[in-house]
Amino acid sequence: MRYLDRTVDWLAAHGASHTAREISQQPRLWRELGGSLTAQEPDWAPWLHAILKTPQLRILLCGAGTSAFAGRALAPLLRERTGRRVEAVATTDIVANPRAWLDPRLPTLLVSFARSGNSPESVAAVELADQLLPDCHHLVLTCNPDGALAQRALRGERTYAVLMPDGANDQSFAMTSSFSCMYLAALALLGGYPLAEVRSRTEAVAALCEARLAQWPHLARDLADRGLRRVVYLGSGSLAGLAEEAALKLLELSAGHLATRFDTPLGVRHGPKFMIDRDTCVVMFLSSQPYVRRYDDDFHAELLRDGIARRVIALRPDGDDALSAPLADADDLWLALPYLLFAQLLAFECSLAQGLTPDNPCPTGEVNRVVQGVTIHPWGARP
Structure with missing residues (x-):
């Protein structure tokens, strides 16, 4: 078997197996995601559509690092397509200065993009939103059913989690299939497309990407x-x-x-x-x-x-x-x-x-797959 025109043995010897496979698998995962969203539509559609009817609703697309950029890549055209108030705000910004980004006057749907669901800022942003916003719901898009955000959704009436397909929880250092699956899920759920059209467009883009992978x-x-x-x-x-x-x-x-x-x-x-x-x-x-x-x-x-x-x-x-x-x-x-x-x-x-190993380009550990070393300070704490 080959990925990205290299044998699995070559990739293993160069510390590149996970990354190559996770890039290559994306068209297949996109199709699986379309199927799972269709199968689960009776569950998520009534919950989400009721929230989207809320007057003056503000939709915040949130995440840290790559997960934040999923929101930034979606927000401008989601605003244009739907006419809704859609904004992309990094959880790192919310946690550092919550009053600047969380407006208690507006009903809010906070959409969390989270590969692991365990990043300290992502968890803290959700908790801060619940503390500071009187009317807040959460849509969690995650690749990890065991992560803190996915588990939190099981306990909260105002929270719904959509899990990405198996395999989207990237094992490599850099997010690839996790990013594209969460991006596509948000596009399908919030883009105003009929789900049948989402499936059709997903098939077209998956087929194109399979051709380009060659x-x-x-x-x-x-x-x-x-x-x-x-x-x-x-x-x-x-x-x-x-x-x-x-x-x-x-x-x-x-x-x-x-x-x-x-x-x-x-x-x-x-x-x-x-x-x-x-x-x-x-x-x-x-x-x-x-x-x-x-x-x-x-x-x-x-x-x-x-x-x-x-x-x-x-x-x-x-x-x-x-x-x-x-x-x-x-x-x-x-x-x-x-x-x-x-x-x-x-x-x-x-x-x-560069002579690096893509699966872990920083083996000395200064930068980690799930961020470490962040202290979350309680809201209102003074230095």
Whole structure:
């Protein structure tokens, strides 16, 4: 058996087995997730739809690190699609300054993205919301049925947990299939799509990603072998949140050996463009929205004209070459999934090119799979 065009023996010898398998399994898990959401619809739909009818409802998409970026990649287009008040706030921000983010005047649905459900900030954010918000419900999207947040849902009337498919609880250091499954679950539950349409779109994106899994590993390996020192990810709107996740993935799997940055095609001109030099690869996530795409194309043309970057990779929803991700009638919410896959593959190959073990790029333990060393202080405590 092979994953990402490498044998299982080779991957095991290079400490890459979990990461390679977890990247490769995503299309299958997305299909399984669609099936489980359909089977469980009689349970979650009445609970969730009753909450979504609440006047002035505020929806907070929360998580720490990669889990926070799932919310940031969803919030802009969920607001646009549904007309609801949808905001993405990291649990690390809520815990550090809860009054700045939790508004007791508004009924709130706090959506927790949590691979393990045991991150101290994620648990603390839920507890703070219950302390400070008189009308708060919780939707927990998690990969771990035994985690603190999943177990909490079993005891609370105002909490519902949706479990990701078996296998989504990544064993590798970096979140890959856990991120995409939780992202897709939130899209299905909150995106305003009929569930049958979710299943149809999921099948289309899964089939596309399976095809790209046969092509993109070679492209990613070629980029990683070029001696890059910096990678800049650019995207607009929801794709800006995806760019943030892509930059973190590469930073994690390269153990900080590669400098990474995310920005928007408009924002990067305002100073951060200095980061782009002969040792830099720029990866652009081009939008499917015609108006947004004009700004994407303008900066793409500027980069090619400047000629200062080592490589410029423009992933796009149109075309028939290796960098395209054509999905019929797809908006950026769905386009994010193949773009994400490319970013994961590049991070994986860069990790190997740096001589690291992708399953655990920090074996000395300064950075951990589930964050450690955080002291949660009681609300109202004084120094």
